[in-house]
Amino acid sequence: xxxxxxxxxxxxxxxxxxxxxxxxxxxxxxxxxxxxxxxxxxxxxxxxxxxxxxxxxxxxxxxxxxxxxxxxxxxxxxxxxxxxxxxxxxxxxxxxxxxxxxxxxxxxxxxxxxxxxxxxxxxxxxxxxxxxxxxxxxxxxxxxxxxxxxxxxxxxxxxxxxxxxxxxxxxxxxxxxxxxxxxxxxxxxxxxxxxxxxxxxxxxxxxxxxxxxxxxxxxxxxxxxxxxxxxxxxxxxxxxxxxxxxxxxxxxxxxxxxxxxxxxxxxxxxxxxxxxxxxxxxxxxxxxxxxxxxxxxxxxxxxxxxxxxxxxxxxxxxxxxxxxxxxxxxxxxxxxxxxxxxxxxxxxxxxxxxxxxx
Ligand code: ADE
Numbered sequence: 260x261x262x263x264x265x266x267x268x269x270x271x272x273x274x275x276x277x278x279x280x281x282x283x284x285x286x287x288x289x290x291x292x293x294x295x296x297x298x299x300x301x302x303x304x305x306x307x308x309x310x311x312x313x314x315x316x317x318x319x320x321x322x323x324x325x326x327x328x329x330x331x332x333x334x335x336x337x338x339x340x341x342x343x344x345x346x347x348x349x350x351x352x353x354x355x356x357x358x359x360x361x362x363x364x365x366x367x368x369x370x371x372x373x374x375x376x377x378x379x380x381x382x383x384x385x386x387x388x389x390x391x392x393x394x395x396x397x398x399x400x401x402x403x404x405x406x407x408x409x410x411x412x413x414x415x416x417x418x419x420x421x422x423x424x425x426x427x428x429x430x431x432x433x434x435x436x437x438x439x440x441x442x443x444x445x446x447x448x449x450x451x452x453x454x455x456x457x458x459x460x461x462x463x464x465x466x467x468x469x470x471x472x473x474x475x476x477x478x479x480x481x482x483x484x485x486x487x488x489x490x491x492x493x494x495x496x497x498x499x500x501x502x503x504x505x506x507x508x509x510x511x512x513x514x515x516x517x518x519x520x521x522x523x524x525x526x527x528x529x530x531x532x533x534x535x536x537x538x539x540x541x542x543x544x545x546x547x548x549x550x551x552x553x554x555x556x557x558x559x560x561x562x563x564x565x566x567x568x569x570x571x572x573x574x575x576x577x578x579x580x581x582x583x584x585x586x587x588x589x590x591x592x593x594x595x596x597x598x599x600x601x602x603x604x605x606x607x608x609x610x611x612x613x614x615x616x617x
Contacts (some may be wrong), residue, residue, distance in 0.1 A: 271448065289389075300312060300313055407471045498599065521592070547566075
């Protein structure tokens with residue numbers, strides 16, 4: 260039989276047998292407890308990080324009864340360092356529920372497995388496939404990437420409609436037999452070849468039928484999470500210069516940039532009001548090009564105004580500093596203030612590089 264005539268699952272299964280992983284500590288067993296534990300630990304955590312935890316955990320809690328009988332503290336102590344501790348708490352609770360509701364025997368029924376705390380549809384499918392050979396489709400993060408590319412499904416996989424399409428494809432591609440090798444093959448392909456950046460398409464067993472490869476979209480699929488539209492705020496900052504020195508003001512803490520040195524900010528009282536507040540007399544002022552800065556929750560557009568200032572006698576107050584541009588650049592500054600200062604310094608070397616507001 261030539262390669263082309265094999266369907267997706269057949270090619271994946273043959274590849275898994277020849278090139279996939281076969282000696283991970285949770286393989287070569289049908290013990291649902293061990294498989295369950297591995298699948299929970301492998302959520303959001305890499306294989307190499309999981310292995311030592313998996314072995315220590317099993318040495319302390321060798322079976323479901325031992326886990327159910329343990330205290331939560333003891334369970335979490337053995338989870339310590341793996342992160343996402345809800346996983347450990349849910350595992351413990353699920354073990355107790357299995358003792359209470361299933362006579363201590365891990366359920367074989369897919370829906371009963373899904374009903375256990377901490378086990379979603381994909382994790383339940385992985386457990387039932389590896390432990391019982393059940394014909395159930397998985398769809399974890401790596402498999403979403405494989406299927407989005409192979410099937411050419413665009414759109415952010417976290418979106419419900421895209422996820423529905425991916426589940427539908429995952430179900431359709433499922434083979435009638437050898438589901439364990441197929442499931443492991445999907446995982447191995449996603450972890451080893453169909454990686455996020457620079458996938459190794461030349462050695463991929465399903466490259467011949469991959470829509471993303473055919474259309475040159477492997478770098479674009481799966482589609483990234485759409486960027487959130489952030490609110491925009493604006494502020495005016497007054498860069499006061501006198502005899503080569505610039506005035507910096509310490510920002511109050513708490514607040515954005517608390518404790519950092521900044522240009523005095525015009526907060527509704529205008530440029531003249533700021534000048535008065537910090538004890539200078541303004542000679543002239545020119546608007547510079549706006550500078551944008553991104554925070555996690557909003558965008559800030561800064562309108563810098565460059566002013567030539569005369570210092571008045573009361574100018575040296577606590578929280579205010581006149582510094583040379585060199586010294587100012589060495590102070591604890593917010594990133595956009597540093598950018599503006601650096602630009603200003605360059606412009607003093609070459610005045611024509613200073614960009615005025617358009
Ligand atoms: N990631 C999730 N489940 C896995 C498994 N069984 N083997 C390797 N990586 C995995």
